[in-house]
Amino acid sequence: MFDPYYLQQLAIGLSLGMTYALMAIGFTLIFGVLNVVNFAHGEIYTLGAFAGLVLISATAPPIVAVILGALAIGALAGFSLERIAFKPFRRFTDEASLKSRAMRESTLLSSLAVSIVVREALEIVFGSQMRSVPFDYLINTPVRVGPVILVTGDFIIFGVAAAMLIGLQYLLTRTRVGLAIRAVSNNPLGAKYVGIDTDRTIITTFVVGSMMGAAAGILMGLYYGAVFPAMGFTPGIKAFVAMVMGGLSSIPGAVICALILGISESMATTFVSSGWSDMVAYGFLILTLIFFPNGLFGARRERV
Amino acid sequence: MKFRLLTLTTLAAAGIATGTAGSAFAADTVKLGYQLPLTGDTAQYGQDFRKAAEIALTEFNAAGKPFKVEIVFEDSRSDAKEGTNIARKFVDDKEIVGVLGDFTSGVSMAAAQVYKDAGMPQLSQTASHPDYTKISKYQFRNIATQAQEGPYNAKWMAAKGFKNVAVIAEQTDWGQSVVGGFSDAVKANGGTVAFSEFFNRGLKDYRSLISKIERAKPDAIYTGFFYEDGAQFLKQLQQLGIKTPVYSTSAAYSPKLIELAGGAAEGVHLTSNFLPTDPSPNVQHFVEEWKKRSDGAVPGQFPAQAYDAVRIMLAAVERAQPSPTREKVRDALAQTRDFPGVTGKTTFSADREAEKDLVKVEVKGGAFVPVAE
Structure with missing residues (x-):
């Protein structure tokens, strides 16, 4: 049973799961924790990757500068996204509007609209071809660990995902900003009454979440060596599944579920055709919704 | 009077002329x-x-x-x-x-x-x-068609001495015709298909699939993919240190394949019916x-x-x-x-198929180079 083959598949699964987790963290912060329906996160990811690529082809800066550039674009994109697709729906401040679910869920379409506009605009500007990243920047030099082969990017992604997770957990549980985010998420009207600047809190969350999305985008661009306008779609779906499985508001839950998803997909490839591996994600989504409507980690979900 | 008649005739003639010109334009x-x-x-x-x-x-x-x-x-x-x-x-x-x-x-x-x-x-x-x-x-x-390309490639690979081959293709109508056309020809030539599987177009991570292919220990891998999937596949093949030769169809024949895969595309064999260097x-x-x-x-x-x-x-x-x-x-x-x-x-045959001449191509030194064998 302890065939190195399974170890290799496990390692691949973990690395795949990490890439999902990277995307899921920022996604869960906005969608799950802040409780705002946002379907434009995939395009923030794509924008981050394109920002990095443009920077690389223009000035060939060191990799740290590339990531900082992507973060800046992510912050800007998050701010603009909130402004265009979310803020207009908060202009009615009467109690009925604030409590209205329809008002809150209408951002499903407005964010989707923004995402379509961004994707098509990128297609017009850059073309829909896959663009290659200069090979010096790629983070996929093979590294042998015992019987298993990984690449440098796996370790970098692990480090970045861990840093994001720990940083966000600290922010959400130990700081006043985090408290404000959770308060707004739990009861926007109540938060307003106790004097929390809800607008600012929402904008901050969008900026932080989108910076993480953009960082994920550029890292994945460097990892796979290809950047294209439609690149945000599949990771967006996987992140969504991980978030729902993890119980919507739990970032550690989303990360663990992203890892479970990655490992299941790579292990499933051993037993069924690779063509079916996407079924794993959707299957998990359906099973979670039927048997664990609160998500796997929903029971321990913290609600202020 | 005479003058007026002339004008009228001219006008009428002009009218007819424009009329005909108009319809002539539409038909044209x-x-x-x-x-x-x-x-x-x-x-x-x-x-x-x-x-x-x-x-x-x-x-x-x-x-x-x-x-x-x-x-x-x-x-x-x-x-x-x-x-x-x-x-x-x-x-x-x-x-x-x-x-x-x-x-x-x-x-x-x-x-x-x-x-x-x-x-x-x-x-x-x-x-x-x-x-x-x-x-x-x-x-x-x-x-x-793959009914033409599959047997052509199967013969090529058999001539190179690859008896036991793996075949993968994208999960589409086209991908199925790649696997079908090729596998039948391999078996007809006395070879064996050690592994055959489909993947989803746009899959980013082929490492699981590659590990699975390698477990079957094929002499060569025949692939039905387009350049985006091909580039990822080849790069990850290289990452995992696998040296099994890769053959592909003309669908992967694009300069973008080399651009995206870089050195990992070296030595890939495929067929084509267009050479920009011609x-x-x-x-x-x-x-x-x-x-x-x-x-x-x-x-x-x-x-x-x-x-x-x-x-x-x-x-x-x-x-x-x-x-x-x-x-x-x-x-x-x-x-x-x-x-x-x-x-x-x-030339379109009676069943409306284009009969094309295929060229054998190999990636050498970062370019597609036509090869005799």
Whole structure:
């Protein structure tokens, strides 16, 4: 049973799961924790990757500068996204509007609209071809660990995902900003009454979440060596599944579920055709919704 | 009085003249439809096709023919439902006498059902599923099918001494025809297929699949993918330190494959029916025109096929003059013999298949190099 083959598949699964987790963290912060329906996160990811690529082809800066550039674009994109697709729906401040679910869920379409506009605009500007990243920047030099082969990017992604997770957990549980985010998420009207600047809190969350999305985008661009306008779609779906499985508001839950998803997909490839591996994600989504409507980690979900 | 009569006659004559000129103009513009993905996941292909079609059309309209041709482009997003809607739209437009496209076999075949009922000639530059041309006498294609390419590659690999092969392909109508066409030929040549599997188009991580292939210990891997998937596959093959030779179909023949995969593409073998390095004047003319419109990039095989498909259609429209109808264009298409295109000479056989000459190509030193064996 302890065939190195399974170890290799496990390692691949973990690395795949990490890439999902990277995307899921920022996604869960906005969608799950802040409780705002946002379907434009995939395009923030794509924008981050394109920002990095443009920077690389223009000035060939060191990799740290590339990531900082992507973060800046992510912050800007998050701010603009909130402004265009979310803020207009908060202009009615009467109690009925604030409590209205329809008002809150209408951002499903407005964010989707923004995402379509961004994707098509990128297609017009850059073309829909896959663009290659200069090979010096790629983070996929093979590294042998015992019987298993990984690449440098796996370790970098692990480090970045861990840093994001720990940083966000600290922010959400130990700081006043985090408290404000959770308060707004739990009861926007109540938060307003106790004097929390809800607008600012929402904008901050969008900026932080989108910076993480953009960082994920550029890292994945460097990892796979290809950047294209439609690149945000599949990771967006996987992140969504991980978030729902993890119980919507739990970032550690989303990360663990992203890892479970990655490992299941790579292990499933051993037993069924690779063509079916996407079924794993959707299957998990359906099973979670039927048997664990609160998500796997929903029971321990913290609600202020 | 005499003067007035003269004026009237002149006016009347002028009126008749303008009248005839007007109707003559209408008859002198022939409309064609082109359905292709201009947005969505496969937009890069559709946009290339449109570019190639525009080159062909501009040349045709500038050649001083007695009539002009107009092409209506519609975006199918590689979605079968969308493709069928476009087909209905084209069929309803009485002026359209012929249709080009779609890109994928799946969408082309869905749209073909509409064209079959309406009697509209359809010429796809890329649909290579064997069943596509079997739909009706109105379906034509300008690409070698996998029924032709599979056995050709199987023979090539057998000649290299690869008896035990793995085959993978994308999970589409086309991918299935890749596996089918190839596997049957391998078995007929006395070889064995050690491993056979499909993956989803756009899969990013092939490492699980690669580990699984390697477990079957094949002598070589035959692949049915396009350049995006191909580049990822080859890079990850290299990452995992696997040296098994890779063979592929002409679908992967694109300069982008080498650009995206870099050194990992070295030694890949594939077939093609278009070589941008071919010195013949029409190929070089197309390559030059393409470079002008694409920042100096070299065209791959697909744009070349689209360019030829459009020119074949234009030639058919010309032969169907005067006053071409859908039926006349279909018959003219069916009579295409030795059309001198950039992808070689094209003749439509009785079952409307383009008989193409295939070239063996290997990636050497970062370029596609034709090889004898």
